[in-house]
Amino acid sequence: MRAILKDSELLYPQDALAKFLNEFGVKQLEVERINLEDSLNRIVAEDIISDIPLPPFSRSTVDGFAIKHDLCPGEFTVIDKIRIGEFKEIRIGNGEAVEVDTGSPIPEGATAVVKVENTVIEGNKVKVSKKLSFGENIGWIGTDIPKGTLVVRRGERLNPYKIALLASIGIRQVLVYKRPRIYIIITGDELVEPGKDLDPGKIYESNSYYLQAYYLSKGYDVIKRTHVNDDKELIRREILEGIEKADIVIVTGGSSAGEKDYVHQVIKEEGKIIVHGLKIKPGKPAILAEIKGKPVFGLPGNITSTMVINEEVVDKYIDIMYNISSYRYTIKATITNEVKADYNRTTYIPVYLIKKDGKYYAIGMPFDSYMIGVFSTADGYIIINPGENIEEGSEVSVYLRSLDERPVYIGEEEPTLYPRGFRVLPFGSYIGLKAIKYGIGDVIVISNLYDSNFKGDLSKERNVIETGEGSEYVGYLEWVGLSKLVKDPVVKLRYPSVALQLMDKAKIIIPDTFHKDGKVIGKEKLEIIVRNPDIKKYFRG
Amino acid sequence: MRAILKDSELLYPQDALAKFLNEFGVKQLEVERINLEDSLNRIVAEDIISDIPLPPFSRSTVDGFAIKHDLCPGEFTVIDKIRIGEFKEIRIGNGEAVEVDTGSPIPEGATAVVKVENTVIEGNKVKVSKKLSFGENIGWIGTDIPKGTLVVRRGERLNPYKIALLASIGIRQVLVYKRPRIYIIITGDELVEPGKDLDPGKIYESNSYYLQAYYLSKGYDVIKRTHVNDDKELIRREILEGIEKADIVIVTGGSSAGEKDYVHQVIKEEGKIIVHGLKIKPGKPAILAEIKGKPVFGLPGNITSTMVINEEVVDKYIDIMYNISSYRYTIKATITNEVKADYNRTTYIPVYLIKKDGKYYAIGMPFDSYMIGVFSTADGYIIINPGENIEEGSEVSVYLRSLDERPVYIGEEEPTLYPRGFRVLPFGSYIGLKAIKYGIGDVIVISNLYDSNFKGDLSKERNVIETGEGSEYVGYLEWVGLSKLVKDPVVKLRYPSVALQLMDKAKIIIPDTFHKDGKVIGKEKLEIIVRNPDIKKYFRG
Structure with missing residues (x-):
């Protein structure tokens, strides 16, 4: 059992960083x-x-003739030609013209250039029938x-x-x-390298992949990326090697304060922990420390915690080493569903964005630190103060990571309906109904099990079937939601793959588009709204 | 004199690309x-x-005890412990608990995990005094x-x-x-390599620097970047070598249809020009062509034209080779000044963005193709249809390149007033007055020569001095503006460097903060508005 980092003693990331800078300071990069x-x-x-x-000389912005503008309309004698890249010591008099190309220097005394298409050329004479203004078609030196x-x-x-x-x-x-040299150490016996078999209870290691890609994308120098098991002396050896070779050492996992949290122990023995524990979710058990004059950051092992602490603390510290100020894009959006913060910690909520009439709508996703799927596919996130609720319909500031403006399929998952080239957001009927309320999305699909009064433009029936056996107590959050809406609660699953995992642990009911066997126990009607008439054709076909 | 690409025969970039795809097709990358x-x-x-x-097993999201939720409040006997990374075949019965860490698999039969801080532990007994809901603190498999x-x-x-x-x-x-292999050929006798001396009439070569950096930033393979003089056979040799070694050949300069436009001539002789001339400003004389089954793009030599055609045509073609759809960020902004398109061509207008109360305001900059300074420091650009005027106060879609959210100094240039850490937008009094009208910017400075009725919070006097001699006909656009507002027009210059360039060509009047010599001929008062009280202190000091 781990020791507890008390919420009341935690610091907000900005305060933690300030404390770290105050006590440890910052070493400017060479x-x-x-x-x-x-x-x-x-x-x-x-x-x-x-x-x-720039431009380094006054130049023509068109192909034509350099002249004195106040003599137009009029006729001019072409006395010379200046090509691009040429320089000639010419001064034009009244009634004289010099032929120039786009980018040619203009001769001294010229106050405008007439475009070739606005002239009549006869031998060495050029006729201009229009008035010209001072400076027309000239890019003056230094402008x-x-x-x-x-x-x-x-x-x-x-x-x-x-x-x-x-x-x-x-x-x-x-x-x-100079590019900061970064040393990445991943700890944890539970971690398996991608590509290898996953034994029960283990998970794949992804922290080092994220951290390396993140810093490579910034052009920094990742000098090592290594995974060590929960062995105190191995961890010590890597940290000390990192201190010697790099400007910054990042260690993930083991950053809490328990008996097996060797990272925490080694940092404490070799250097000084300046901050331990942040008032943020995800990311609480983070460490900001110093060993032999180098910064060492201990990040929680959950991948999303690693992401948040890396971007909120480590990367900002590197910006300070560079002497630059951090900046992140935000855009305003209307949130389509209520989201809540943790009581004690600043909370990150991933959101998906949908654009309509130039305005953005954000679908907030309930989320826990282990949810790399939601966190890595979301378009950005919002940050909520401890204990705060953001009501549906509020305007929020979204920290932007990417935008995807393909047309959107949203609502009940049903692979047979997914239109090609669409972005598919299969977040269920509840989110689908919100999409209808806010007028967002291009194809919206609602199950009549969820809302029996709702009628779409089109509909599709699918069988609800029963397979497997076992305790009804195995299920997941969505089921808990659904059970409140239908008279006779059953474990209805969103994805067939989940059903396979639960096969002999629960009574499973899944749509037959996902599974061909099992007893048909009812019909579910999907109501389909199609906003775009062109797409409607596709659904009829 | 160059031949003319007639506006009426030009294609919009998207139509040009469609024609190119239709006639030439696209070769998917390996x-x-x-x-x-x-x-x-x-x-x-x-x-x-x-x-x-994911998660690959149902897991605890906290440190605590896995139990059956419907027996809470209650007392449980701890029968085992499951650590992170461990897997044990345990099934708990009523009244039993298993100790788990954040990330540990939960045992079969458990329906919730109680946090350690919400328990009282005595020996192997755990007391839970609160109710728990089904699934509390469990991340179910596959959720x-x-x-x-x-x-x-x-x-x-x-x-x-x-x-x-x-x-x-x-x-x-x-x-x-596979990464597309790109071959970059820059042509033009007028171009000098950065770092060398700039002879009169010459300009520095920047196209290849931009193109290389642009494609490196996307992770593509720039296999060659070369500058050749306007020598038809040298250009031919490079283009043919590019065709042999690369997937895409980009040539800048010489893309118009005149006698010295060798790029155009070589492409015509060696392959087929599919599109020549685009209805866009900057960027008109562009070429989309095919040589020996490979795509060749001829870009205009002006750096901003190169940028626009590269991003509107070449990069989009590469996206199609990848089978991905292009996407660019836009944000909505209110434009603070009228901007106009070219009569015949879609026009790019660079804009600077200022944020206020979560909304963006765009300052549109008058612009010509040679203006790399404006184009490369702007935050983004708007695209206007041929002949269109965008009125002040309109909402525009800005294609975003970057955002800079430092506090803003805007209006009359006056280096003695620039606050540290501010973004300085010295676009003159006219733009300064617009900033006041729209309530944007943090420090706004207006010259009383421009608006004698205007009163700022603070003011500063500076001398107007006369130096140099010569024709009043040498000046630049801003002077033309100013001459309408003061009784006795004089050539007043914005920057001292420009004055030096014009020293014996014009009568120059510049503020004495820029120049210490010369005859004082008057006083100019700068009116300073400071929105932020903290900054005001700085100005009084």
């Missing part, structure tokens, strides 16, 4: 000068000021970027646009922070 | 099976279905991901979350599309 072509995703370590104006402009600031991450900008002002090399 | 840890950013080439349920669930679809890009999900269901290797 800098290096690298070639611009190697600088993607790197963080700039200096303010970069343009030594030249894009004046010389001396601060174009990239220290702490900015270089994306393809900024790299192009730096190339445009002639920058060949940039001073950047 | 596939390969790789290790999961190497799969970041790769596109999955198969539907991946989970062979196991996150039922066995047989389609977890990742063909065409999805693997991010750290999806990689973790695949690891969680035991996937060790994934079938992915």
Whole structure:
């Protein structure tokens, strides 16, 4: 039995990070000068000021003739031609024109360029029949970027646009922070490497895959990724090796305070724990520590806890090492169903987003720390204060991870109905009814077992069948919900695969689209709403 | 003089791409099976279905005791303990309990787990004083991901979350599309490599830096990046080498139809031009072509045109090679100033975004294709139909590139006032007044030369000085604006660097914060609005 991290003694992540910075401090990353072509995703370590104006000379923005604008309409004599990349010391007088291409320097004295399609050319004469305004079709020197402009600031991450900008002002090399070296140690006897057989009671190791991919996607240097069993001396050896070779050591698992929590014990013996336990769900038993002057982060073993603590604490600490400020995208959305926080901890709720008329609606998912499926496929999450309820219909700020704007199938799961190319959100009839209420989704499917009064545009019958035997007490949350709505509660399962797992433990009733054997005990009617007439054709076919 | 691509014969990018797909088709990328840890950013080439349920067994979500819930409140005898990673064939009876940790499998017959902090333990007895509900603190088998669930679809890009999900269901290797091999050829005698001296009339080469970084950021394989001069045979040699070695050849420059447009000529001689000229600004003279069964894209030489055509056409074509659908983020914003499209072409307008009360406001920037500075520092862009005007105050859809939520200084440029850590948007008094109208920005600075009636919270005087000599006809757009508002128009410059460039070509008047020499000819008062009281202190100091 683990010792308990008391909720009242926990810190919010931002307070934990502040305490850590206060007591341990931060070691700025070293800098290096690298070639611009190697600088993607790197963080700039200096303010970069343009030594030249852009454009570097006043240039034509069209193919045509450089002239004095106040003599138009009029006729001009073409005295020369300036090609792109050429520079000629020409000064035009009244009545003179110089032929230019898009991007050619304009000659001195010119105040406009007339487009070739607005002229009549006869020999070396050009006739212009329209008026021109001062500066028309000229990009004046320095109008894009004046010389001396601060174009990239220290702490900015270089994306393809900024790299192009730096190339445009002639920058060949940039001073950047060295990439942080990260050492990832995964602990836990219960973890099995993906690809191997999964013995009962074991789960696959996924923390190291996430952490490595997360930091590689930021362009950081993951110098080792290793999985060790719950052996105190092996864990100690890895942590000490990490301290020696890396800038940051991340250890997952064993971060609580119990007898078998060796990570916690080793960190305590080798260094100093500055924060233990965070007021956040998922992610409570996290450790922020120091060993021999290096930061060590102990993350809870549950994959979603690892994700949250990594992004709320570790990555933010790395940003501070870089001297940059963290930023995450949020968008506003209307939540379609009530969601609740843990009583004592700030709570993350994953959400799926559906767009309608330019506004976003968020479907909040009930969620526990082990639910990597929900957490990794959601479009983002909302953060709720301890004890808070967010009522249906409220506006929420969604921390965005991705967006998927394919048309949406939502509601009762029924593989025979899934339209090709749709995003399928098979979250059941309750969520389907919310979709109808808020007018979201393209195909919505409700079971009449759930709402007998509801009528869709189309419908489909499916058999409800009985298979297996055993205790009715084995089931899962959805069943508990359904049992309140039908007179004679039975264990109705959402997915056939779950039925197979429970085969001799429960009385199982599943739709026959999932399973061909078993006794038919009733009919379930699915009501189908199809918003888009084009798709309706598909369903009739 | 170049030949003209007639506006009436141009195609919109989506129509051009459709025509290209129709006439040339698309060659799907080959596939390969790789290790999961190497799969970041790769596109999955198969539907991946989970062979196991997640969690793989019903498990405890807390540290505590597994019991039968309907016997609570009550006393239980602890008969065994199941640790994380262990599996024991235990079936509990009435009045029995099994000690479990967070993540331990629950024994058969258990219907809930009571948290250790809600029990009193005496020897091998556990007292529970509260009621428990069915399933409390149990994560039932398969409730996150039922066995047989389609977890990742063909065409999805693997991010750290999806990689973790695949690891969680035991996937060790994934079938992915091979990375497209891209060959980048830059043409143009006017282009100078960054880091070298810039002769008059020349500009720095930035296209290849952008294109390489863009495709590296997507994880693609840039096999060559080269700059060749305007030499038809050299260009031919590079294009043919690209055709041989790569999946896609991108050539920038020389894509119009004039005598020196060798790229156009070589493509015509070696293969087939399917589309020439797009109804888009920037980006008109683009080429979609085929040589020996491979796609070749000719992009205009202006860096912003290259960016737009690359993202609107080339990258979308690559997405089709991958069999994935393109998607770009948009957010809604209110535009603070009128913007106009080109009469004949779909027009991109870069915008800067400012957030207020959860809503976004977009400052639209007048823009020409050569303006890499504006284009690369903007937060995104809006797309306007040919001939369309977007009125001030309208709601627009912004294609998002990045967001910067630092506090904002906006309006008249005045380096002595820039607060540390602010985002500085020195777009002048006109935009500053719009910021006041829409209530956006944190520090807003307006010149009284622009609006003499306006009064800020604070003010600052600066000298207007006269330096240099020459024609008043050299200036730039902002001057034209200002001349309408003051009685005696003078060439007032925004940046000192521009002044230096124009030093003996114009009569220059600049604020003395930029320049210490010259004759003082007047005072300009800056009116400063400071919305945040904390910042106000800073300005008084």
